[in-house]
Amino acid sequence: MNLITFLQAAGTAAGSATQQGSGWSMWIMLILIIVVMWFFMIRPQRKQQKELQKFREGLQKGDKVVTIGGIYGTVAEVKDKTLVLEVDSNVKIKVDKNSVVKDFSETQQQ
Numbered sequence: 001m002n003l004i005t006f007l008q009a010a011g012t013a014a015g016s017a018t019q020q021g022s023g024w025s026m027w028i029m030l031i032l033i034i035v036v037m038w039f040f041m042i043r044p045q046r047k048q049q050k051e052l053q054k055f056r057e058g059l060q061k062g063d064k065v066v067t068i069g070g071i072y073g074t075v076a077e078v079k080d081k082t083l084v085l086e087v088d089s090n091v092k093i094k095v096d097k098n099s100v101v102k103d104f105s106e107t108q109q110q
Helices: 002-057
Strands: 064-067 072-078 082-088 091-096 100-103
Touching: 002 100, 064 082
Parallel strands: none
Antiparallel strands: 064 072, 064 100, 072 082, 082 091
């Protein structure tokens, strides 16, 4: 019984000594990790999403675009949520605006 009491007392003393200094440093490290993740991951992704949304809202007839599926075409008609793309002479397809990702107009290439 004497050995068990000694081990319990030693464990309690060691636990209280490490808890005193590590409480604040743990919170500081956690906050620092969250700030770094926001600065390097979340912020650039939101900026890219805003630019893509602005691009999709500004699409006009005659813009040369590519879809997520890799279809190249020229915008023939713009509606609220859809586009009509002309992929070849007299070949038109209807696609969702959210599927358009890049602009290949001559003004963008210069």
